[in-house]
Amino acid sequence: xxxxxxxxxxxxxxxxxxxxxxxxxxxxxxxxxxxxxxxxxxxxxxxxxxxxxxxxxxxxxxxxxxxxxxxxxxxxxxxxxxxxxxxxxxxxxxxxxxxxxxxxxxxxxxxxxxxxxxxxxxxxxxxxxxxxxxxxxxxxxxxxxxxxxxxxxxxxxxxxxxxxxxxxxxxxxxxxxxxxxxxxxxxxxxxxxxxxxxxxxxxxxxxxxxxxxxxxxxxxxxxxxxxxxxxxxxxxxxxxxxxxxxxxxxxxxxxxxxxxxx
Amino acid sequence: xxxxxxxxxxxxxxxxxxxxxxxxxxxxxxxxxxxxxxxxxxxxxxxxxxxxxxxxxxxxxxxxxxxxxxxxxxxxxxxxxxxxxxxxxxxxxxxxxxxxxxxxxxxxxxxxxxxxxxxxxxxxxxxxxxxxxxxxxxxxxxxxxxxxxxxxxxxxxxxxxxxxxxxxxxxxxxxxxxxxxxxxxxxxxxxxxxxxxxxxxxxxxxxxxxxxxxxxxxxxxxxxxxxxxxxxxxxxxxxxxxxxxxxxxxxxxxxxxxxxxxxx
Numbered sequence: 001x002x003x004x005x006x007x008x009x010x011x012x013x014x015x016x017x018x019x020x021x022x023x024x025x026x027x028x029x030x031x032x033x034x035x036x037x038x039x040x041x042x043x044x045x046x047x048x049x050x051x052x053x054x055x056x057x058x059x060x061x062x063x064x065x066x067x068x069x070x071x072x073x074x075x076x077x078x079x080x081x082x083x084x085x086x087x088x089x090x091x092x093x094x095x096x097x098x099x100x101x102x103x104x105x106x107x108x109x110x111x112x113x114x115x116x117x118x119x120x121x122x123x124x125x126x127x128x129x130x131x132x133x134x135x136x137x138x139x140x141x142x143x144x145x146x147x148x149x150x151x152x153x154x155x156x157x158x159x160x161x162x163x164x165x166x167x168x169x170x171x172x173x174x175x176x177x178x179x180x181x182x183x184x185x186x187x188x189x190x191x192x193x194x195x196x197x198x199x200x201x202x203x204x205x206x207x208x209x210x211x212x213x214x215x216x217x218x219x220x221x222x223x224x225x226x227x228x229x230x231x232x233x234x235x236x237x238x239x240x241x242x243x244x245x246x247x248x249x250x251x252x253x254x255x256x257x258x259x260x261x262x
Numbered sequence: 263x264x265x266x267x268x269x270x271x272x273x274x275x276x277x278x279x280x281x282x283x284x285x286x287x288x289x290x291x292x293x294x295x296x297x298x299x300x301x302x303x304x305x306x307x308x309x310x311x312x313x314x315x316x317x318x319x320x321x322x323x324x325x326x327x328x329x330x331x332x333x334x335x336x337x338x339x340x341x342x343x344x345x346x347x348x349x350x351x352x353x354x355x356x357x358x359x360x361x362x363x364x365x366x367x368x369x370x371x372x373x374x375x376x377x378x379x380x381x382x383x384x385x386x387x388x389x390x391x392x393x394x395x396x397x398x399x400x401x402x403x404x405x406x407x408x409x410x411x412x413x414x415x416x417x418x419x420x421x422x423x424x425x426x427x428x429x430x431x432x433x434x435x436x437x438x439x440x441x442x443x444x445x446x447x448x449x450x451x452x453x454x455x456x457x458x459x460x461x462x463x464x465x466x467x468x469x470x471x472x473x474x475x476x477x478x479x480x481x482x483x484x485x486x487x488x489x490x491x492x493x494x495x496x497x498x499x500x501x502x503x504x505x506x507x508x509x510x511x512x513x514x515x516x517x518x519x520x521x522x523x524x525x526x
Contacts, residue, residue, distance in 0.1 A: 154329030177326075178319060180291045180435075182442035189316045233330045 017146075017168045018075035018134050024175040024246060025056035025127045027186030031250035032257065034191065035198060039261035040254065047116045053183075056127070058120035070096060075128045081139045083214040085207075093125045093134070094210055100125075101206075104260050123253065129210070130249040132241070133168040135217035142167075142225045143217075151230035167224070170235070174242040194247035201248040202255035209252050285399050288441075289434040289506075290321035293395040293514045295443035296451050300458075300518035305525040312384045317391055318443060324392035336362075339393065341402035344475040346409040350468075356404070359397045360471050366390045367467075370524045391517065397471065398513035400505070401430040403478035415487040429491055430481055433506035436491075437499055450507045451514070461512050462519045470516060480505055 019025070029052040036044060048055050059075070062068035073091040080086040087095045103110055103118035110118075128134050137143045146168045153161045175181070181189070194201075224230070285293065294317035298306060313320050328337040343356035350357050366386050369375075375383045396402055405413050416423045429436075438446065453461075463469045484501045485491070494502070 154334075177287065177322070178291060180288045180295070180441065180443040180446065181318065182444050185295070185316065185318065185443065189319050192310060193315050193319075231330075232326075236326050236330065 017166075017172045018072065018131065019057060019060055019124075019128055020131065020172050020175055020246070022053070022057050023181065023183050024186060025124070026052050026183035027181075027190065028127050028246055028250040028253065029056055029123055030183050030187035031190050031247070032253040034187070035251060035254035037258045037261065040258040043261040044119075044257055047112065047119050052123075055116075055120050056123055058117075058124045060124070074125070076134045076136050077129045077210065077213060079135065079137045079214045079218075081137075083137070083211070083218055085210055085214075086138060093129045094206075097122055097125050097129075097206070101256075101260070122256065126253045126256070127249050129213055130245040131168075131171050132217045132220055132245065133171045135214060135221075137214070137218055137221060140218070140221050143221050147226045149224065149226055149228045149230065151235055152232055154232050162229070165230075170238070171242055174239045175246075177239065190243070190247050190250060194244060197247065198251045202251040206252075206256065209248070212248075285395060285434060285510075286432045287322050287325075288438075289399070289432070289510060290325075290392065290395055291318040292434055292443050292446045293398075293510050293517065294318045294321040294391055296447050296511065296514035297391070297517045297521070299447065299451065300515060300522075302522050302525075305518075305522045308525040309387060309521060312380060312387055320388055321391060321395075323388045324396075336389070340396045341404055342397060342471070343404040343406065344471075344478070345406075348472050348475045350471045350475070359393050359402065360467070362389065362393050363397060364467055366393065367520055367524070373526075375524060390520065394517045394520065395510075395513040398474055398509045398516075399431065400474075400478040400481045400509065401427045403475055405478075413482055417485050418488055418490045418492075420492045421490065424491065426481065426485060429485065430506075433502055434510050436502055436506065438503075450511060453511065453515075458515050461515050465516075465519055465523060470512075473512070474509075477505065477509060 033041070033044060033052070059068055059070060063072075068074075071091050073088065074093060074096050077093045078086045078088055085094050086092075089095050100118040100121040104115055104122070107115045133146070135143060146166055148164050148166050150162050151165055153163060175186075178186075298309075298317050301309065309317060324333075324336055324340070327333045328340075339358050339362045342358045342360045343351045343354075345351050350360050352361065366389050369378070369386055370383065370390075375386075378386075407414060416425055417429060418424055419429075434446070435441065484498070484505065489498075
């Protein structure tokens with residue numbers, strides 16, 4: 001009896017989901033590839049080739065085979081109380097991105113395989129840091145791990161039902177609302193709907209982007225917590241925020257590759 | 263042990279609940295993806311300009327917003343009731359989704375969209391790209407219990423009861439786990455021009471609905487009472503996907519015809 005209950009509890013206690021799946025990540029990389037300079041394109045092609053299906057979700061792939069050198073915290077972005085990056089060496093996305101960027105910058109003294117691996121880490125974590133639920137802020141208790149809250153499937157009337165949802169699942173689950181989208185169709189859609197903002201999204205440096213991500217996430221954490229009850233309208237509208245974060249990841253990734261290729 | 267069984271049953275029931283959404287996300291996306299392939303460059307550009315996305319992105323908008331004010335009136339407009347002679351029950355108010363499609367087209371056609379605010383055109387497009395495909399879903403044709411008492415039954419999946427509605431809503435994706443819209447379109451969107459013309463029939467919505475009602479009867483021959491969909495023969499599975507694909511294509515070609523007519 002205890003065993004059955006334990007199995008049931010383990011089955012239902014889904015851990016935090018910290019990544020969009022392969023399709024959105026590949027779409028982000030496809031959008032990035034369409035916004036590369038000639039030099040940026042050469043860099044990417046040399047180390048990754050022309051197809052990115054095997055390059056995205058690199059760390060997640062290592063985790064599946066228990067070969068990841070990182071802890072699960074590597075997908076998360078940590079901030080102190082003043083929303084300044086609070087890097088935990090080796091256990092933070094920004095720290096891992098910067099380390100990988102060092103390898104790409106000093107690529108002449110590294111093997112091609114090492115540079116390819118570093119680029120794959122950059123792609124994976126640049127996607128992950130744009131997921132709002134991957135932001136951890138010191139002093140904001142509910143940001144330290146995943147949490148559940150309630151939402152209404154409808155704002156009033158007969159269809160007013162209250163359901164539980166996990167914070168991380170809500171954010172990473174949005175792309176599944178479009179479950180027949182290929183990476184190419186995602187890319188086409190993102191470029192059409194948000195391409196006009198590519199310069200605004202990619203403006204500044206990695207530090208500026210991190211600051212924007214922290215600032216943006218802190219506003220959501222200020223409002224949404226385990227006691228929060230979300231309306232269907234709000235959940236629908238937050239999909240646009242998620243979509244914008246995907247576009248930001250894509251155009252910033254392109255800017256990063258273009259800068260590395262100079 | 264009994265308590266645990268009840269607990270497991272309750273959890274499965276809670277986790278397995280899904281509201282009925284015609285064609286499901288995959289079917290609606292596939293229809294609008296195929297529609298886009300048949301739009302004129304002008305119609306495609308205008309649709310994207312108003313929607314700020316591709317058509318498949320917004321294909322399920324009406325399902326996501328049907329429970330949110332002020333759109334709740336749309337909740338009951340996803341299906342329609344057919345009479346025994348195959349016509350639509352227009353006057354009794356049971357034309358529902360078909361009436362919605364007709365009214366929406368009327369608001370936009372003959373260049374009327376040009377004098378409407380962009381937000382109004384956008385709303386009407388969001389309704390049209392969902393409602394017109396919705397009426398092509400066989401289980402969105404209601405038959406009265408009085409006239410068709412034999413149609414009220416359930417089927418099974420691995421021995422458990424399954425609603426016909428839930429099964430046929432998801433029928434375009436049946437046996438196609440993980441398919442993209444591109445892959446689906448490459449497989450099914452291959453009719454010759456003459457066949458497409460025959461389906462479109464110059465935008466005659468009364469003809470379309472009679473044809474839809476006729477096709478809707480077919481599902482009761484294919485999925486008979488208590489048939490187990492998890493144990494279907496390949497031949498039976500093909501009957502399901504053939505009918506689903508036929509309706510998906512009809513919806514896509516007809517929607518393209520309507521949109522091309524609006525945005526000339």
